[in-house]
Amino acid sequence: MKRRTIYVFVVLLAAAVITGYNYIYQDHRDIQKEQAIYTGDAKGLNTMFLEPQKDLLLNKTVVVTGIVTAVEDGGTTIDNAVFVSYSEPTKQPKLGDKVTIKGRCIGYDELFELVTIDQASIVD
């Protein structure tokens, strides 16, 4: 009987440790598997940041379509309205490409007046 109690205790303890470990070291978000809260053009996303709706977009997954208007080392600008940095920087689109990207909206950059998206990848 006593042995069985110890056995149950050990199993419960192990379960608690595993659950705790999985909670603390849970995986990062997988943006590509998330449902997008906004799907549309880059300019539209930019104007949404002038409205109170912006709070709905922060830290959310978005899908944006437009033409690449600038390319630099860390990312690309789409329709002069959205700056996008990619999960795999080697897979950046080229200047003039029409693209649809999926990424995470991290906010509005007032220095450049652009919405910033990170962890993006090309959908189309």
Add this chain to the structure above:
Amino acid sequence: MNRFILSIVCVLLFSQGALAQKYATKSGEVTFEASVASFEEVKATHNNVSAILNTLTGEFASLALINGFKFKVALMEEHFNENYMESSRFPKALVKGKIEGFDTSLLTEEFQEFMLKGTIEMRGKTKALYIPIRIKTQKDSYLIETNFELKPEDFDIEIPSIVANKVAKTVVVNAVYSLNPL
């Protein structure tokens, strides 16, 4: 006549570079660390920090969107945003100021140290900032580096007592920008 046109084209081409007063990046790298030895590393990196430098006046501004800081541990990132920085209410950190004694003619391919005098605005608080900043030229761009310390309490960030001994009292911030003509 042809030579005349050519010289005008040359003047226009070369003056373009000389006229560039603003240098900027959207991919500055900012790292901060508040680790305590033998505890879990408290460190995050942001690769999409924007910055603009006006080379005529030495005015400098840099903006980091708080949500863009990436931690090794996802839960730490979540707590950082939700409990410590409240990034949904205060989505950005903004540094702006003037580089004292800045003059492009002083710059070389070796780092030179200047002082940046300005402010840092974060979590609804604005604090004075006076920090060393190192600048050098690199082809057509300017490379800027700085590191400084911040105290969480200056921005009303409360560290719960349960984790207080695992988070350093001062946060070390490191920033690197490669600024290109705008």
